[in-house]
Amino acid sequence: MTAPGNVLLEVHGLRKFFPARTRMLARSAKVHAVDGVSFWVREGETLGLVGESGCGKSTTGKLILRLLDPTEGEVVWRGRRIDQLDRAGMRPVRRELQAVFQDPYSSLNPRMRAVDIVAEPIRNYESLPEAQVRGRAADLFARVGLRPDQLLKYPYEFSGGQRQRLGIARALAVQPRLIVCDEPVSALDVSVQAQVINLLMDLQAEFNLSYLFIAHDLAVVEHISHRVAVMYLGKIVEIAPKHAIFTRPLHPYTEALLEAVPVPDPALRKQRRLLAGDVPSPIDPPPGCRFHTRCPYAEERCRREEPPLQEISPGQLVACHLRQPPA
Amino acid sequence: MTMPLIEVDGLKTHFFTRDGVVRAVDGISFSVAPGETLAVVGESGCGKSVTSLSILRLIASPPGRIVAGRVLFEGRDLLALTENEMRAVRGDAISMIFQEPMTSLNPALTVGRQIAESLVLHRGLSHRDAMAKAVAMLRKVRMPEPERRVRQYPHELSGGMRQRVMIAMALVCGPRLLIADEPTTALDVTIQAQILELMRELAREAGASIILITHDLGVVAEMAQRVVVMYAGRKVEEASVAELFARPRHPYTRGLLGSMPHLGDSVRNEGGRRLVEIPGMVPSLKEEHPGCLFAPRCPNAIARCTQEVPPFTAYGPGHQAACWNPVP
Numbered sequence: 092m093t094a095p096g097n098v099l100l101e102v103h104g105l106r107k108f109f110p111a112r113t114r115m116l117a118r119s120a121k122v123h124a125v126d127g128v129s130f131w132v133r134e135g136e137t138l139g140l141v142g143e144s145g146c147g148k149s150t151t152g153k154l155i156l157r158l159l160d161p162t163e164g165e166v167v168w169r170g171r172r173i174d175q176l177d178r179a180g181m182r183p184v185r186r187e188l189q190a191v192f193q194d195p196y197s198s199l200n201p202r203m204r205a206v207d208i209v210a211e212p213i214r215n216y217e218s219l220p221e222a223q224v225r226g227r228a229a230d231l232f233a234r235v236g237l238r239p240d241q242l243l244k245y246p247y248e249f250s251g252g253q254r255q256r257l258g259i260a261r262a263l264a265v266q267p268r269l270i271v272c273d274e275p276v277s278a279l280d281v282s283v284q285a286q287v288i289n290l291l292m293d294l295q296a297e298f299n300l301s302y303l304f305i306a307h308d309l310a311v312v313e314h315i316s317h318r319v320a321v322m323y324l325g326k327i328v329e330i331a332p333k334h335a336i337f338t339r340p341l342h343p344y345t346e347a348l349l350e351a352v353p354v355p356d357p358a359l360r361k362q363r364r365l366l367a368g369d370v371p372s373p374i375d376p377p378p379g380c381r382f383h384t385r386c387p388y389a390e391e392r393c394r395r396e397e398p399p400l401q402e403i404s405p406g407q408l409v410a411c412h413l414r415q416p417p418a
Numbered sequence: 419m420t421m422p423l424i425e426v427d428g429l430k431t432h433f434f435t436r437d438g439v440v441r442a443v444d445g446i447s448f449s450v451a452p453g454e455t456l457a458v459v460g461e462s463g464c465g466k467s468v469t470s471l472s473i474l475r476l477i478a479s480p481p482g483r484i485v486a487g488r489v490l491f492e493g494r495d496l497l498a499l500t501e502n503e504m505r506a507v508r509g510d511a512i513s514m515i516f517q518e519p520m521t522s523l524n525p526a527l528t529v530g531r532q533i534a535e536s537l538v539l540h541r542g543l544s545h546r547d548a549m550a551k552a553v554a555m556l557r558k559v560r561m562p563e564p565e566r567r568v569r570q571y572p573h574e575l576s577g578g579m580r581q582r583v584m585i586a587m588a589l590v591c592g593p594r595l596l597i598a599d600e601p602t603t604a605l606d607v608t609i610q611a612q613i614l615e616l617m618r619e620l621a622r623e624a625g626a627s628i629i630l631i632t633h634d635l636g637v638v639a640e641m642a643q644r645v646v647v648m649y650a651g652r653k654v655e656e657a658s659v660a661e662l663f664a665r666p667r668h669p670y671t672r673g674l675l676g677s678m679p680h681l682g683d684s685v686r687n688e689g690g691r692r693l694v695e696i697p698g699m700v701p702s703l704k705e706e707h708p709g710c711l712f713a714p715r716c717p718n719a720i721a722r723c724t725q726e727v728p729p730f731t732a733y734g735p736g737h738q739a740a741c742w743n744p745v746p
Contacts, residue, residue: 143606250699280461280633282696285677289693307607314679314693337685351611352681353636357659365615366608368562369576 099269099301100155100188101131105164107150111374123373124150126325127164129400132269137295137302139316139333141309141348145373146322148305152271155303156190157181186216189267191258193274198258199246205232205257206242212264231260235290252283259290269301276311288315309352313337318406321345324373324381327400331407341409344382380412388413421493422449423627424473424595429487431465431472434480438704442468444651445486450595455621455628457642457659459635459674463700465651466631470597473629474514475504491595509536513588515617517600519580523572529556529583530568533590540591555586559616578609582616589620596621599631614641635678639663644736647671650700650711657737667739669718670696710742718743 105128108121125147132138140148153159155166157173166174173184192198199208209228213219219227232242235256246254255275262270272291276284292315294300306312312319313333320330321344329342340346347366368385371377380398383389392412400410404417431443443465450456458466471477473489475496489496491512496504508514513536516522524532533555534548543551549568556564559582572580581601588596598617602610618641621628630641638645638659645662647655647670655668666672676694683691698715701707710716713723722742730738 143608252699281635282461282673282677283699285693286695286697288679289695309607310679310681310683313681314684334685337682347608349681351607353610353614353634353640355635355639355663355675355678355680357639357663359639363611363615365611367612369578369609370606 097134098131099134099169100303101129101165101167102151102155103129103165103167105129105151105154105166106162107147107154107159108162120374123325123376125154125161126376128322128325128327129164130320130327130330132301132303134268134301135295135299136318137304137316139312139319140303140305140322141307141312141319142322143307143348143370145324145370147325147373148322149273151322152190152273152303152305156188156271186212186265187268188271189262189265189269190271190273191255191262191275193278196246196251196254199254199261201246203245204242205237205244205246205249208246208257209260209264212261216265227264228260231263234263234294235260236286250283251279252286255279255287256290259287259294263294263298266298267300269303271303271305273305274307275304277306277308284311291315309349321348324370324376326381326410327408328382328411329407329409330400331409335404335407339407341403341407341414342382342411343386343388343413347385380410420451422490423452423454423492424629425449425488425490426469426473427488427490429469429472429489430485431468431477431482432485433482441651441703442482443472444703446646446648446651446653447487448646448653448656450627450629452594452627453622453625454644455630455642457630457632457638457645458648459632459638459645460648461633461674461700463650463703464648466648467599469648470514470599470629470631473597474508474512506540509587509593510540510591511593512595512597513591513593515581515584515588515596515598515601517603519577519584519604520572523580523583525572528569528571529575533568533583533587536587536591551590552586555590556582558620559583559586559589561586577605578612581605581609581613585613585616585620589624589626592624593626595627595629597629597631600633601630602637603632603634610637617641635663635675647674651703652711653740654712655739655741657733657739661734661737665733665737667733667737667744668712668741669716669743669745670712671739672745673717710740718745 105125107125109124111120111122128151142148154161161174165172168184206228209231210224213224213227237256276287304315316333318332319336320327323344329345340349350363366385371384377384379395380393383393398410398412400408401416403409403414427447429443429446433440433442446469460466472484484497530549530552533552537543537548537551553564553568556568561567561582602613642659644658646653649670655671666675673694673696696715701711709724709726710728713719720743728740728742730740732738
């Protein structure tokens with residue numbers, strides 16, 4: 092995979108295994124949460140990372156943020172490996188690489204006033220007079236649509252949507268270049284969800300931000316992303332520009348995922364081909380292609396051999412034996 | 419018009435808390451015909467779940483109390499029944515599926531016992547016969563290996579399988595009405611599609627009516643024939659599904675439809691449209707509001723909206739909305 096210019100973030104062969112407690116295989120069992128994931132994100136770009144629960148999308152985000160250490164693989168930030176850096180080494184990187192999480196309740200310190208939640212990273216990274224710090228915090232407040240009279244409130248005094256705005260203001264405070272957004276709108280009601288999505292898109296245009304947008308809601312991901320990576324059981328099965336993924340999905344899992352989304356238009360009520368069964372356990376993932384146990388097109392080869400992620404059409408990479416690059 | 423299976427009439431459920439009365443459901447009316455699926459949609463706190471719990475009289479009291487209204491089920495007012503009579507209705511003629519199967523299944527009993535329970539209770543079956551029926555029911559909800567699964571405990575099953583158990587429990591006595599409260603919200607999208615298909619198929623086969631409580635307009639479009647839109651404890655609009663999606667009259671309904679990104683939208687229209695924001699947030703239900711509860715957030719609001727509660731106006735057969743200045 093050759094990454095074109097102004098790439099901010101690259102991930103190569105990222106793996107994260109967790110020890111698993113099972114009855115019989117107590118010693119050697121591992122949860123293959125992320126199992127060889129590679130992608131890159133460019134400046135000003137949103138890469139959507141989708142998949143169902145347990146596919147490893149959130150773990151991938153945590154590995155990039157170094158909230159978890161990878162078992163294997165590289166995380167490259169602006170040309171430099173950061174997966175081995177210590178606390179001090181990560182400090183300048185953390186300023187550029189921020190995060191917004193799903194549950195703004197548990198990711199905001201309940202004992203801090205809103206103004207300090209936003210001001211803390213500024214104080215941490217810049218030695219500015221306190222008046223200026225507070226001024227910046229107030230500006231950020233206004234930018235994300237919070238009222239000045241809310242500066243002195245505590246997180247519990249905010250609604251869910253407002254707390255998410257506060258989380259976004261905190262992430263923006265130190266002028267980051269990329270924000271990892273892990274399910275940032277899935278806890279919000281649709282009317283409020285729209286407010287936050289619009290805000291994120293406006294901020295991207297204004298500050299040329301990049302997002303790694305981790306979510307399970309395909310309609311939201313389509314709306315906000317430029318490119319989309321689809322994960323299944325710790326692997327990327329397809330990654331492509333948005334238009335290709337949503338008009339011409341090439342992996343059978345991507346196809347099934349899109350097919351399963353209920354369409355809010357009664358005129359389009361459809362008879363679907365449903366995917367049978369559940370996602371297999373990541374402790375003992377199926378051999379060969381991990382999707383073969385549920386894939387309607389699986390062949391003998393799929394059960395034995397793991398398909399590599401290959402470029403099938405320009406910019407569209409697919410890991411499926413049934414899709415071969417043009418000769 | 420055929421007689422409705424269930425008719426909710428002017429239902430008010432209030433919660434009497436230390437810091438005031440919360441009007442969670444404040445005068446809601448709708449009916450469901452036999453075999454029909456009615457969706458009740460709205461955002462968190464709009465009263466949709468409290469409505470469904472009120473129908474089955476499962477509101478914790480105190481602090482909650484049904485302060486007004488009737489719930490006529492096959493002509494009988496459920497709110498006037500004794501607790502014993504009501505118990506005979508629950509799980510038999512009316513049953514319910516909840517959002518979170520892990521918290522609504524008993525972790526200490528096998529799933530077979532839990533399915534069999536209502537057969538023993540309502541049909542007087544022996545334990546052995548009831549267990550045999552439980553296996554048959556699990557097969558019907560397409561649980562893999564039903565003979566083995568029937569002896570397992572909820573924690574041994576996946577989320578999708580647990581929801582199949584819930585459906586088996588709910589349908590085992592052949593209810594005439596199934597109330598499903600966010601039945602697929604906790605599930606992944608491929609599993610959601612399986613469960614929705616199953617509910618649709620089994621309800622059709624049994625001729626049961628469904629009240630489907632959901633916040634997901636996609637699920638509404640796929641499952642329901644009619645929709646009630648709730649906002650802050652009140653109904654704001656009701657229509658057939660096709661009519662509601664094509665011609666929403668209440669500004670809240672229109673906002674809700676516009677605020678959701680649609681799959682394929684941004685790909686078809688280059689760059690996509692900006693999502694419709696509904697500014698502000700849901701009002702406190704502790705205060706008495708003289709007018710329309712949506713007025714402070716409504717782009718169409720006029721002076722009258724904050725002064726008088728709008729009555730329902732009919733817009734063609736089965737379509738009504740409560741708005742002083744509706745969407746044309």
